[in-house]
Amino acid sequence: MRAVLRRSLYRPLAEDDDRVAYWVHHVRLGILLTELGGFASLGYAVLTPTTGHLHPALLTAAALAIGGAPFLLLLPLHAMMRDTRGPLLFYGWSAGTTVLVVIGTRVDGGADSALICLLFLTLGFMSAAFQPAGVVGMGGFMVVSYLAVDVLPEPRVSGLFVAVVMATFTMLCALASANAWESYDRQTALLRTHETLAATDPLTGCLNRRAFLDRLHAVIGGAGERAVVCLVDLDGFKGVNDRDGHAAGDAVLRAVTGALGAAVRETDAVARLGGDEFAVLAAVPEEDDAALLADRIRENVARAGRSVGVTASVGVTVVRPGDDDHEVLLRADQAMYRAKAAGGNGVGRDLAGAGAWSPRDTTADHRA
Incomplete structure (x- = not known):
């Protein structure tokens, strides 16, 4: 029931930065329109010879609209648009305006x-932020109040x-x-499908080279835990x-x-760079974890390819702050070729990174 209400009444308005910017702009435009409506009502109360002419209640309502709307800018609008506070803001805004009108x-x-x-202007503007059930609910509130x-x-x-026209x-x-x-x-569904296809290798379903480099670039630019890249080249695949x-x-x-996916966590990245070459980007909290990961990858591939005689040469390098994406892959590539030169079915480490990180070199330990 709660999920149904969330979906039908107060679904978050935005999931990405562009959509957030749209709704923040919508709020600012609404504040401007509220100000204009308040000043128009104030002018109406002062200049129109009706029963509301200079009536304190009408003047107060107009003043509240004029003076209160700008305070909405003090709210954390960018964060609110991403959760249920966004639609609740518009519901409260609409209800408050209805009471004043x-x-x-x-x-x-x-x-x-x-x-x-x-009231018509308010419902027309605010309904853009409401689900259909929310529009009916707020419109019904306006009709009943009137x-x-x-x-x-x-x-x-x-x-x-x-009242009938308003309904x-x-x-x-x-x-x-x-x-x-x-x-x-x-x-949104089409965009997500397009993004998934653009980032996925069509044969294997894992990440493609472009998506892997994007993930690697994000890790290099971030301040997260230690990460390594394992470059995997298949032996005997040809x-x-x-x-x-x-x-x-x-x-x-x-x-x-x-086999590679089974060797890493769901948060790590597995990609096919092309042909029979794969890459793994994984977080390694402890230094020894890198060597264990590389050897686990080698063992998993050997197990998966046992029936056809396929094994893996794995090159592993640490990701260091300030690295260039392609430099990281080059170091891993050189380490992988050392493993392949030693006979394959082994693990080679990046010698250039030995000073910063020293996993066990298992090249000699695991040759075909």
Whole structure:
């Protein structure tokens, strides 16, 4: 039930920075419109010879709108748009405006007051932030408030007519809201699908080279825990393609991807850089963990490729602050070739990084 209410009434408005910026701009525009509405109401109270002429309640309501709206800028709007506080802000804003407008219309002649048009403006602007159920709820609150305060004390056909029009306008706003959110959800789904395809190797389903470099760049620029890159090149893979065909080779690549994924945590990155070359980016809290990880990768690949004679040469290097993405891969590549030169099915470490990090060199320990 709670999930249904969250989805239908106070769903977070934004999931990315662009969407957050849109809604923050929407709030600022709403503040401007509230100010204009307040000044228009103030001018109406001063210049129009109605029962609300210079009425203290009407002047106070206009002053509250003018003076209170700018304080919304003091709220943590960027954070609020990402959680339930965003829609709750608009609900509270709409309810507060409704109360002020109904008070103003009551002292200005009730159902005959021209100030009632401000409710239509409020609902039309605020409904962009509401789910359809929220639009109906807020529109219903406006209609009931108007009927209770302005129409029922002195029933008039004109007042009932305005209430019916307001209810109809609420349904139109709800339909517009439904279309807008459906379009947004569809665009978001398409964008996520596109991003996933752009970052994924189509054969194995793991990350591609571009996505791996993006992850590596983020790790280099961050201040997180120690990380290493393991470059994995398959030994004997060409023979599988030549002997059994490319379909068998593709099956081996997919099996190796699964073996690499089983060797690391879900938060680590596994990528196919091209051909039979893979890369792993993993966090290693302790220095000895790097050597253990590299050897686990080697063992997993050997197990996955045992039936077709495929093993792995693994080159491992530490990621250091200030590194260049391609320098890291070059160091790992050189370490991998040392393992391959020693006979394959082994682990080679980056000698240049020995001063900063010294995992056990297992090249000589695990040769085919």
